[in-house]
Structures are given as C-alpha cells and as structure tokens.
Amino acid sequence: MQHNQEVQLIAYHIWEEQGHPHGHDVEHWLKAEAVWQEKQAPAAPPIQHVAVPRKAASDSQAKSARTQPRPFGQMSRTPSGNHGGIMSD
Numbered sequence: 001m002q003h004n005q006e007v008q009l010i011a012y013h014i015w016e017e018q019g020h021p022h023g024h025d026v027e028h029w030l031k032a033e034a035v036w037q038e039k040q041a042p043a044a045p046p047i048q049h050v051a052v053p054r055k056a057a058s059d060s061q062a063k064s065a066r067t068q069p070r071p072f073g074q075m076s077r078t079p080s081g082n083h084g085g086i087m088s089d
Helices: 003-017 025-040 059-066
Strands: none
Touching: 003 025
C-alpha cells in the first residue's frame, strides 16, 4: 500500500473513532501522518544499565556525615538531667 493510501486509511479510522465530526479533516490527516511515521520508525534499541562505581568519601566528607543532626525520633542513649530517665537529644 502506498504512503498516501495508508495515511488516508488511518485518518478515516480516526474520523470514525471521533464520531464523524465535520471540519477536522486536516487535524485527522496530520494525526494520521504522525501515526504512520511512528509505525515506520525502527524500534529503539533497549537501554543498557551500567553500574557506576561509587567514589570513596574523603576524610572531611566522612567527618561531616558524622556531625550531621540525627533525624527526629533518634534519641541519645544517655539520660540528661533529672527527668525520670527520659532520654533526649
């Protein structure tokens, strides 16, 4: 089948799917052209995932990570003051 015939058939199906509206022939033709182009394009090769090795942390980065505040809810293991054994940060 030739290009124009295939596009015409696709446009006709689009027109039918949309309930036979009047005045949308150019819109249907352009959509049909896009659909035809997608069918003609070769399939993209699968994406290959490659593991990237992590860079070792420098001493300053490691120290910075140790001095970061703890997330809420992680309490110190040492009671502070006379609070009946309640732990705090």
